[in-house]
Amino acid sequence: MPSIDIQVLEGVFSDAEKAEIIRRVTDAFGSVAGETIRGGTSVRIHDVRSGSYGYAGNVLTTEDALAMRRRG
Template sequence: MPLIDIHVLEGVFSDEEKAQMISGTAKAFGAVAGKTMEQMISVRVHEVKSGHWGGSESIWTTNRALEVKAKG
């Protein structure tokens, strides 16, 4: 039973967008693994607190992510 975890910064995506992530990810995986397997896929969206994620160059924040998201 595949389990797929998606991590995003809190407050960047609406509940509807997270639902679309879950459904779309399961369907995409199912397109590769097969329809029978698709029904057994579990997808979780985890929200990480703003400022608790980053890389070597910067700490990522919800405000910055919203700016990037707005640019498309």
């Protein structure tokens, strides 16, 4: 069945926020794919070490990501 992988910088999301992301992504996928497929969908959140993630050629840190979250 479907497998969805999400990569985030470590320390940016709490365990409760990760659980909510997993629930919402599963629900969103299921709303398109159907309830049977939703029931077999797995979602994994991978924490990437700070400084080991890049965006547009720039290295991002946990602090960078937290600053983005504060900006909304």
